[in-house]
Amino acid sequence: MRIVVDLNRCQGYAQCVPLAPEVLKLNGEEALTYNPNPDDAQRLRVLRAAAACPVQAIIVDQLDLKK
Amino acid sequence: MSSPTNGNALKDKGRIVIVGASLTGLRAAEALRKEGFSGHLTIIGDEPHEPYDRPPLSKQVLKGWVPADHTKLPRMLEVHAEWRLGVAATGLDRAKKVVRLADGDEVPFDRVLLATGVRARQWPNPAQAALEGVYTLRTSNDAARLQAALAAGPRRVLIIGAGFIGSEVASVCRELGLQVTVAERASAPLAGALGEVIGAIAAEMQRDAGVDLRIGVSITALEGDASGHVRRARLSDGSTLEVDVVLASLGSIRNIEWLEGAGLAAGFWGVGCDAGCRAFDIHGIVTDHIFVAGDIARSPHVLFEYQFLSMEHWDNAVLGAEVAAHNMVCEEIERRAHLLVPAFWSAQFGVNIKSVGVPSFGDEIVFTQGSRKERRFVAAYGRRGRIVGAVTCNNGKWLEYYGAQIARSGPFPPHPAGFDLPGDMRVVPAEFPARGVPTAAPDVVLTGHDPSERHAEFRPRAR
Numbered sequence: 129m130r131i132v133v134d135l136n137r138c139q140g141y142a143q144c145v146p147l148a149p150e151v152l153k154l155n156g157e158e159a160l161t162y163n164p165n166p167d168d169a170q171r172l173r174v175l176r177a178a179a180a181c182p183v184q185a186i187i188v189d190q191l192d193l194k195k
Numbered sequence: 196m197s198s199p200t201n202g203n204a205l206k207d208k209g210r211i212v213i214v215g216a217s218l219t220g221l222r223a224a225e226a227l228r229k230e231g232f233s234g235h236l237t238i239i240g241d242e243p244h245e246p247y248d249r250p251p252l253s254k255q256v257l258k259g260w261v262p263a264d265h266t267k268l269p270r271m272l273e274v275h276a277e278w279r280l281g282v283a284a285t286g287l288d289r290a291k292k293v294v295r296l297a298d299g300d301e302v303p304f305d306r307v308l309l310a311t312g313v314r315a316r317q318w319p320n321p322a323q324a325a326l327e328g329v330y331t332l333r334t335s336n337d338a339a340r341l342q343a344a345l346a347a348g349p350r351r352v353l354i355i356g357a358g359f360i361g362s363e364v365a366s367v368c369r370e371l372g373l374q375v376t377v378a379e380r381a382s383a384p385l386a387g388a389l390g391e392v393i394g395a396i397a398a399e400m401q402r403d404a405g406v407d408l409r410i411g412v413s414i415t416a417l418e419g420d421a422s423g424h425v426r427r428a429r430l431s432d433g434s435t436l437e438v439d440v441v442l443a444s445l446g447s448i449r450n451i452e453w454l455e456g457a458g459l460a461a462g463f464w465g466v467g468c469d470a471g472c473r474a475f476d477i478h479g480i481v482t483d484h485i486f487v488a489g490d491i492a493r494s495p496h497v498l499f500e501y502q503f504l505s506m507e508h509w510d511n512a513v514l515g516a517e518v519a520a521h522n523m524v525c526e527e528i529e530r531r532a533h534l535l536v537p538a539f540w541s542a543q544f545g546v547n548i549k550s551v552g553v554p555s556f557g558d559e560i561v562f563t564q565g566s567r568k569e570r571r572f573v574a575a576y577g578r579r580g581r582i583v584g585a586v587t588c589n590n591g592k593w594l595e596y597y598g599a600q601i602a603r604s605g606p607f608p609p610h611p612a613g614f615d616l617p618g619d620m621r622v623v624p625a626e627f628p629a630r631g632v633p634t635a636a637p638d639v640v641l642t643g644h645d646p647s648e649r650h651a652e653f654r655p656r657a658r
């Protein structure tokens with residue numbers, strides 16, 4: 129699957145990290161780093177993480193969602 | 196009544212061509228469909244890949260965590276476009292209204308979007324630049340090659356130029372446990388974008404992480420071994436370094452050569468356009484059918500004395516693409532302006548650096564929150580008593596507060612947030628280096644008032 133995190137918007141709340149720890153990680157205290165094209169097995173976790181973001185910074189592929 | 200230049204006819208059955216198939220090109224294509232454009236859309240890109248995201252290349256990808264071909268951009272909606280990938284546009288014929296391609300094809304358009312971005316500036320000596328082990332970083336192919344070179348465990352990496360990309364790669368090298376030297380002509384890393392006061396903090400971060408940082412020096416030569424692999428660098432202070440990998444991170448060059456002869460205001464800093472993304476011609480006259488967005492665009496900004504602002508940043512690509520797409524198909528009275536307050540982020544040495552506004556437009560700086568020692572702070576930039584920029588270090592949640600003050604030209608020094616005040620709140624010079632040092636060119640630049648000034652007349656480079 130494909131995601132992109134709008135890191136201008138991201139404020140480092142890191143609520144996404146525990147929900148999809150293999151895809152979204154913190155580098156230091158505030159800098160989010162992530163796998164933009166994670167394995168499909170991570171889909172549910174990534175969707176939960178995206179939904180949990182307080183500033184909605186995780187952008188998920190919309191075409192992929194329709195499938 | 197339905198001439199193809201009429202907004203609605205154009206929306207129904209016009210032909211739109213987007214040149215450049217990256218972040219700007221993709222987001223513009225999606226925005227066009229969202230606007231209701233149902234005509235024929237062609238997207239031309241010289242890279243063979245579908246659109247991918249570049250910021251991870253200097254971070255997750257080099258680290259070896261994310262493969263270089265795993266940064267493909269998510270799609271917001273079906274663009275129903277004819278993709279012409281792996282073929283470069285070689286010309287824009289405004290009289291015939293066609294884009295010429297390297298394979299000889301001509302693609303006709305009613306509206307065209309120029310989104311060919313920038314490329315990495317190469318090490319200036321071609322023979323030395325061709326040595327094996329000498330890299331630049333702009334594309335996913337570049338990232339794949341550099342990642343493999345770092346993973347092979349070089350004895351020492353040399354990074355020439357300590358802008359954002361150079362500094363991020365230095366950080367990755369240290370995370371990988373590699374010996375790394377950073378050579379910078381200015382007196383601090385990030386000085387072009389953020390000034391030397393913040394640069395001094397960036398220098399501390401590099402040295403604390405074990406980077407061999409050499410400032411105020413330049414590399415005078417790269418030398419190879421018998422097999423043509425780089426092995427040594429000579430510095431302007433007379434010293435030499437034994438190196439196996441060299442990254443030239445010397446800033447970027449706008450991809451405007453293909454516009455030669457088109458008579459547009461295209462030059463060193465990109466293609467001049469109005470606030471609605473419409474390109475200017477060489478005489479400063481705005482065109483009706485040619486639009487520009489992303490890294491290649493420069494347009495006047497009301498917040499910064501109407502100087503033409505050029506921005507090599509992600510949000511400028513995304514938002515510029517949306518405005519350009521809207522203005523390409525809407526009625527004149529519905530046109531919107533692309534007047535964003537620039538913002539960017541950079542992750543390095545475990546610290547999140549974010550900025551808003553145009554720090555380099557300012558000449559003074561004041562720390563308004565947090566602690567420099569803990570590398571968790573906010574600093575604001577001012578010019579003539581008004582706030583023009585701000586930078587945060589591990590304190591990004593405050594950026595919006597300062598962004599709002601910049602957007603309404605609030606006073607400088609700004610009203611502090613009344614929270615977490617630093618001990619020393621004196622206003623001091625921000626110390627930006629003099630213009631003209633290529634490595635110190637920031638990624639956001641105010642480029643003057645004239646749409647066709649600064650070498651706008653096209654002078655082909657020796658190729």
Ligand SMILES: Cc1cc2nc3c(=O)[nH]c(=O)nc-3n(C[C@H](O)[C@H](O)[C@H](O)COP(=O)(O)OP(=O)(O)OC[C@H]3O[C@@H](n4cnc5c(N)ncnc54)[C@H](O)[C@@H]3O)c2cc1C
Binds near residue numbers: 219253314542
């Ligand atoms: C390593 C790296 C790290 C970055 N990190 C950050 C960051 O942390 N934060 C941030 O805000 N920004 C960052 N950026 C900047 C961001 O990626 C750019 O602002 C963004 O890519 C601009 O998009 P664009 O589509 O305008 O241009 P580009 O991405 O440059 O795309 C232009 C495309 O057009 C193609 N092209 C050129 N000439 C032709 C031609 N004649 N015919 C056809 N196609 C052509 C190019 O090959 C390219 O594919 C980073 C950039 C890089 C390289």
